Amino acid sequence: MLALQILIDGFAVSALYALGATGFTLIFGVSGVLNLSHGAIMVLAAVAAWAAASVLQVGTYAGAGIGVATALVAALVTYFAVVQPIQRSNRIPNEEKEIFVLTGTLLWGIMIQELIAYFFTNNAKTVLPIIEGVVSILGVRTPQNEIFTAVVCCLVIALLWLLVNRTRTGKAVLAASMNPRGVTLLGLELTNIYIVVWAIYGILAGIAGVLLGMFLGVSSYSVGPLTASAFSIVVLGGLGSVSGSLIAALVVGYLETLTAYMISPAYRTIPALLLLVAVMYVRPQGLLGRR
Amino acid sequence: MATFFSSRLFFVSLAIVVIAATLPLYVSGYILGLLTVACYFGVFAMAWDLLFGFAGEVNFGPTFLIGVGAYTAGILNNQYGWSVYLCILLGAAASVIAGFVLALPALRVRGPYFGLTTLVAVLMLQNFIVVFADLTGGEIGLTIPDVITIDASANYWIALGFMTISAIILYGLSQSPIGLVLQASGQDPVQAGALGFNIVKHKLAAFVVSAFFSGLSGALLVFYFGTASVGTVVDVAVGVNVIVAAVLGGRRTVLGAALGAIFLIVAGEFLRPTGELATFIVSAVALLVVLFFPGGFLGAALSREARS
Numbered sequence: 044m045l046a047l048q049i050l051i052d053g054f055a056v057s058a059l060y061a062l063g064a065t066g067f068t069l070i071f072g073v074s075g076v077l078n079l080s081h082g083a084i085m086v087l088a089a090v091a092a093w094a095a096a097s098v099l100q101v102g103t104y105a106g107a108g109i110g111v112a113t114a115l116v117a118a119l120v121t122y123f124a125v126v127q128p129i130q131r132s133n134r135i136p137n138e139e140k141e142i143f144v145l146t147g148t149l150l151w152g153i154m155i156q157e158l159i160a161y162f163f164t165n166n167a168k169t170v171l172p173i174i175e176g177v178v179s180i181l182g183v184r185t186p187q188n189e190i191f192t193a194v195v196c197c198l199v200i201a202l203l204w205l206l207v208n209r210t211r212t213g214k215a216v217l218a219a220s221m222n223p224r225g226v227t228l229l230g231l232e233l234t235n236i237y238i239v240v241w242a243i244y245g246i247l248a249g250i251a252g253v254l255l256g257m258f259l260g261v262s263s264y265s266v267g268p269l270t271a272s273a274f275s276i277v278v279l280g281g282l283g284s285v286s287g288s289l290i291a292a293l294v295v296g297y298l299e300t301l302t303a304y305m306i307s308p309a310y311r312t313i314p315a316l317l318l319l320v321a322v323m324y325v326r327p328q329g330l331l332g333r334r
Numbered sequence: 335m336a337t338f339f340s341s342r343l344f345f346v347s348l349a350i351v352v353i354a355a356t357l358p359l360y361v362s363g364y365i366l367g368l369l370t371v372a373c374y375f376g377v378f379a380m381a382w383d384l385l386f387g388f389a390g391e392v393n394f395g396p397t398f399l400i401g402v403g404a405y406t407a408g409i410l411n412n413q414y415g416w417s418v419y420l421c422i423l424l425g426a427a428a429s430v431i432a433g434f435v436l437a438l439p440a441l442r443v444r445g446p447y448f449g450l451t452t453l454v455a456v457l458m459l460q461n462f463i464v465v466f467a468d469l470t471g472g473e474i475g476l477t478i479p480d481v482i483t484i485d486a487s488a489n490y491w492i493a494l495g496f497m498t499i500s501a502i503i504l505y506g507l508s509q510s511p512i513g514l515v516l517q518a519s520g521q522d523p524v525q526a527g528a529l530g531f532n533i534v535k536h537k538l539a540a541f542v543v544s545a546f547f548s549g550l551s552g553a554l555l556v557f558y559f560g561t562a563s564v565g566t567v568v569d570v571a572v573g574v575n576v577i578v579a580a581v582l583g584g585r586r587t588v589l590g591a592a593l594g595a596i597f598l599i600v601a602g603e604f605l606r607p608t609g610e611l612a613t614f615i616v617s618a619v620a621l622l623v624v625l626f627f628p629g630g631f632l633g634a635a636l637s638r639e640a641r642s
Binding site: 125128129132134135138142143145146147149150151153154157158160161267271274275278282309310312313316317319320323324327 | 386392439442443447449450451453454457458461464465521570571574577578581610611613614617618620621624625628629
């Protein structure tokens with residue numbers, strides 16, 4: 044019974060982690076940017092959905108839509124206001140651009156976090172779930188919302204796979220991650236590809252954020268841990284490798300759930316961190332990393 | 335080195351230190367307390383800049399080194415009641431050992447991977463402090479029975495003196511041949527290695543020096559506060575502040591980092607009337623500096639001087 048419970052809960056948590064980390068790794072794979080405002084964008088989506096549904100009373104579906112749209116806008120603003128100016132700046136030496144993007148997005152994330160705290164306080168907010176109620180799977184009481192979360196995550200990841208591998212735009216994105224110069228030579232505007240990737244990222248982070256808000260609830264304090272967990276999952280799986288992040292998300296999700304059930308919720312994050320250190324030591328490029 | 339003593343930077347720094355030393359004669363104890371913290375913070379930022387600006391390694395976990403130093407000193411004093419100075423020295427030593435242990439695996443990896451390893455170190459330390467609450471005081475914080483002194487002026491002079499000495503040592507190191515090798519290995523490790531320099535050994539040395547000053551400063555800080563807590567010396571947010579201070583003041587300048595740290599703390603105080611928006615404004619200013627003046631305060635000033 045406990046095993047089944049861990050299996051179900053672990054899957055839902057893993058699916059959520061996977062969705063959050065996929066967009067993060069996609070941006071890194073294509074443009075080499077590590078976006079440290081990731082957690083802030085996810086929380087922003089959840090808080091926007093919460094505010095729309097609970098304060099403006101627009102209904103749960105419209106609320107979720109507003110949340111995702113907010114994340115999309117925030118992601119594009121991040122690209123145009125923070126990342127692009129740094130990448131184009133001629134006052135920053137090329138080899139230092141990476142650290143400037145890290146610092147810039149980090150500061151941007153703090154700004155978003157502080158604004159959320161200012162307007163909506165630090166209290167935890169739970170977005171009204173789209174589907175309510177509890178079902179029993181082989182005797183394990185499971186909230187339908189949990190199943191919904193897992194299903195949506197899997198669907199979105201499948202859609203992303205289709206988009207990247209089956210459409211023209213997706214193939215351009217894939218090509219840009221392999222060889223940016225080659226793509227430019229073929230007459231594709233690299234900036235357009237980056238915009239597409241950031242838009243995809245915004246939608247992914249938005250969906251992940253809203254689902255997280257329904258599943259566990261968020262507050263402005265979740266920003267740091269969310270960024271850190273996405274960062275560690277992505278590094279564990281190998282920076283830039285989407286399939287690697289999916290595997291890593293499953294590993295981390297189950298490891299955390301197992302620890303929480305078997306030992307104590309207080310130790311929840313420790314085994315995953317230890318695993319991360321071990322992987323970095325033995326295989327610094329991550330499970331499926333290319334470099 | 336000789337040119338430094340006749341440069342404008344030297345005279346400006348000297349003047350600032352002399353003026354700062356006379357401050358206790360005419361400002362209130364509250365402001366002194368603020369500046370005391372700012373001085374210790376300045377050492378954190380300078381130690382970080384040695385690692386980033388010169389060795390080219392982004393250490394996301396300055397608070398790992400700070401926290402180990404601070405908590406070791408605090409726990410020894412709390413549990414065994416050893417003398418304050420012994421505890422501070424042992425705290426710094428623990429920090430050096432922790433830095434060494436962290437650097438060995440971390441320096442095998444580069445760029446974002448190094449950053450993540452150091453970040454994970456902070457998260458682990460934070461977890462362990464909460465888990466071993468009996469020893470560390472957990473989330474509430476550790477009470478430290480002894481303090482160096484309760485006199486505000488004396489505390490301020492100790493902090494200022496400590497910062498000045500640290501600044502001289504760290505700046506001297508950064509301008510020495512070792513600093514040049516570090517800078518070379520940060521910018522082009524392959525070429526620096528081809529010239530016959532042992533990059534790993536140099537970076538390890540930089541890490542150890544950075545750890546020593548971070549730990550020492552952390553230990554002094556907890557004996558000033560009389561308490562050690564996750565929120566003041568370990569939290570990732572504290573580390574972010576250290577990084578922001580160093581980038582704001584001007585990376586690769588060492589002295590700029592101290593300037594940035596003092597600016598951050600003083601600006602936070604001036605913005606107190608804006609309430610919860612203070613952090614937002616400081617972050618926004620820092621972001622604008624990063625975007626438009628990537629050299630930071632001191633970097634911009636120095637390049638202007640070089641041009642004229």
